[in-house]
Amino acid sequence: MYLIETKGIEKHYSNHLALDDVSIKVPQGSIYGLLGPNGAGKTTLIRIINQITGPDKGEVLFDGHPLKPNDIYRIGYLPEERGLYKKMKVGEQALFLAQLKGLSRAEALKRLKYWFERFEIQAWWNKKIEELSKGMAQKVQFLVTIIHEPELLIFDEPFSGFDPINVQLVKDEILALKRKGTTIIFSTHNMASVEELCDHITLINKSRNILSGQIDEVRQSYGSNVFEISFRGEPAALQQSLDGKFDLLNIDTENSLPKAQVRLNTQLESNKLLQAIIPVVDIVSFNPIVPSMHDIFIQVVQEYNQKHGATNN
Template sequence: MLEVKNIVKQYANHRALDDVSTRVEKGSIFGLLGPNGAGKTSLIRIINQITAPDSGEVYFDGERLNPNHIGRIGYLPEERGLYKKMEIGEQMLYLAQLKGLSRKDAEARIKHWFEKMEMQSWWNKKVEDLSKGMQQKVQFVATVVHQPDLIILDEPFSGFDPVNVSIIKEEILALNRAGATIIFSTHRMESVEELCDSIVLINKSRKILDGKVKAIRNTYRTNTYRVEYLAYEESVLAVEGLFSIENAAHTDGNTTLTIRIAEGKTINDVLAYLIPLVQIHELKEVIPSIHDIFVQQVTAQASNPLIATQE
């Protein structure tokens, strides 16, 4: 759906994007990640044709990005983009018609979404009369009402309580199932794990990591497991050449060990040692989360600016 090739963007003495390339597969939910100031918003603005790159190219559905693609994109910015004094119904009609809908079609679709999101009574309200979360609901509907092929969501859960976060997540998944490709920029790493198929991590204007979420997590596996057990008699001790103990906790007679298996050994080797000694209640591999990997990579680059980028 979207291919970004060697994008460079410079603002005076600040390079916002430095040779950034990535690919967003059609029909996927794609996470655009990075700390504040990393260059995420600059890339989003280029995709939306708000600004242009100094060099590099963006391809949309196989074609070089051009003004004809704007109507096929829906963009929810992190900052509010609504007119505070304008009535919500009229404002939504105006925004939908800017995206190419007739007034009749726009009104029908808006009413459908208002009913779906329990916003029927908001039509004659003004934006300034709504809470932050209510404003975000309005902006979400404005983003998707024209049924765009590509939806870009920048911190879509900002201002929402847990109930509305769950509602918007379900709507994002429903839009994706209906065929929309979604770029999802957020600091909420648990949402990335839950929603995204693939991610790119940008830091200090450069791409430092991208790929499928599952594949990335597997790359950072450390052969670490969490074992919960009831000991028959004596405590389990680390065995040199088999496993080391990273952490131990004791609760209500049960012990939970976090162990790292030695190179060349397997969990079956560890189980063969443990089973005569303990009654195992639970065994689970500890795979780093996207949050853990995010922190690790950003911290590593902060301590070593010359760290190699991962393609």
């Protein structure tokens, strides 16, 4: 079951193509990473899902039906470039934004009270935004994004401007929302948090969707079948036992526990590798080396750019 599905989205601006045949499927209740270099078209795609702008071609399905105006009450959006009215008081402003998302005044007040307490920011209610630090304002902003308990949340760089403690707080809140069944689209350049939080990803580059899938599968598929073996014994003996059959990339003998990195032709050869080395050394650990999202991102984007020319359009 997909909460959001885009089909062949195309969007032109006056002198360039912002999105070219982009299709993504966001499963219900998942955290979906939207990745890509700057200017790739992520923000345009997010704006189309938010109905801020419309696609030239293609359609967006929300919960199985074509997107309609009232769906915005079921979506919460935290834009990357965000701000609040500087001269307005925090409480009033939160109330205003919550009401714009369709909550009644009374309901908005009740929920804000709960969240202000939960985030321990009750004291800010009567302060003006300009009196708060950037991180504090971000906290208020995060809170008003989720206040109407939408089914779909779109976070664009949600951690920017937060200190590590608040990053953790926001992360925990995002995971808590996921547990409650909220679907989350998460756009960021921070690959570590993508690995930590996302279930699925889509990589957009030069207006196109160049890589999509479940994050583990993506990482596995970009795994180059390299395994790391740490062992006790003679490195030379190990080297000999592999000779000709397996590709030894590197052997690190500086530590008391030597480590060898070996590339296999397919993943299914791991048993054969073990059989070959068990007689000569004591194996302490045997781990596949999975490429990080960071490496995959760089690799995929560079390969694509080489294939399609450095400039877009």
